[in-house]
Amino acid sequence: MDLNTEIKGKGTPILCLHGHPGSSASMSVFTNYLSRQYQTIAPDLRGYGKSRCKQSFKMQDHIIDLTALLDKYNIDSCLLLGWSLGGILALELALAMPERFKGIILIATAAHPLSSHPQPTWQDQLFTGIGGIVNYIKPGWQWNIDTFCKRSLFRYLISNHAPESYYYLATEAVPAYFQTSKAADIALSTAIRQGYNRLEDIHQIEVPCLMLSGEGDRHITANASQKTAQYLQNCHYINYPQVAHLFPWEIPDLVLKDIQQWLGQNFT
Known part of the structure; x- marks a missing residue:
């Protein structure tokens, strides 16, 4: 190919x-x-x-x-x-x-x-969906990170939860996921x-x-x-x-x- x-x-x-x-x-x-x-x-x-x-x-x-x-x-x-x-x-x-x-x-x-x-729970999936969507719209927003992302599956991908990491998630990880x-x-x-x-x-x-x-x-x-x-x-x-x-x-x-x-x- x-x-x-x-x-x-x-x-x-x-x-x-x-x-x-x-x-x-x-x-x-x-x-x-x-x-x-x-x-x-x-x-x-x-x-x-x-x-x-x-x-x-x-x-x-x-x-x-x-x-x-x-x-x-x-x-x-x-x-x-x-x-x-x-x-x-x-x-x-x-x-x-x-x-x-x-x-x-x-x-x-x-x-x-x-x-x-670990096996994801329904709460993991819910918070990941909400946190991911909000972060895509407003990358690196600390309130969203603290409220949803730290309780989502993102916590197994990122440990320090700094806004810079979430900028990468919004601009590069999300498009790659859908492609x-x-x-x-x-x-x-x-x-x-x-x-x-x-x-x-x-x-x-x-x-x-x-x-x-x-x-x-x-x-x-x-x-x-x-x-x-x-x-x-x-x-x-x-x-x-x-x-x-x-x-x-x-x-x-x-x-x-x-x-x-x-x-x-x-x-x-």
Whole structure:
């Protein structure tokens, strides 16, 4: 599939892969910063964003699409950056074509993703709906955050509930959610039910890796991320306290600083 792709900047290419739900636009926290020094390539994965797809597909189709994308732009060597599902796909790409990638940045992800997310209640759903709608109309409104969002499912995505995080939710997460297809939902849920686990394989990845996790992540636990880092041959692991799955939107300055430092240490 010919993926809708956003390319910014010049320099060493970094393929930036979003999560579920997500889109190329939801990677702006990384691409706006990294494109000052690198060329960022952020596609809408099959079934997400503007890469429309109504037909059913499997997770492996993402790898086929991304390989074709790299071929299209004649990219023989690049870095990988993946958030959540995007991190899983980054690992899969590195396993499939190790000669093509020279470093991987993994964010809130794992080779064996485990969740500690509780079953949502009707009150969770209600407060999420109200808080989400109000936040979309008036992003970052503290009264809405305190009244609805802190009592909604957002509390499992964000820990510090700062207005900046809710700006990202309103401008990038909500549009990505509504642009995520049913086919994409099914492809991911099928892979999870089948018990996705690549821990025993990722020792084959020899390139430098950076793993970042949030201490309060309930969607992919920090323990799962840390275990993945331990199975990788050459991985630097950082776990941020008091943040959750969307921690790049909670502490963007610190995350970007750590990424930049790691890039400077390994690729200068």
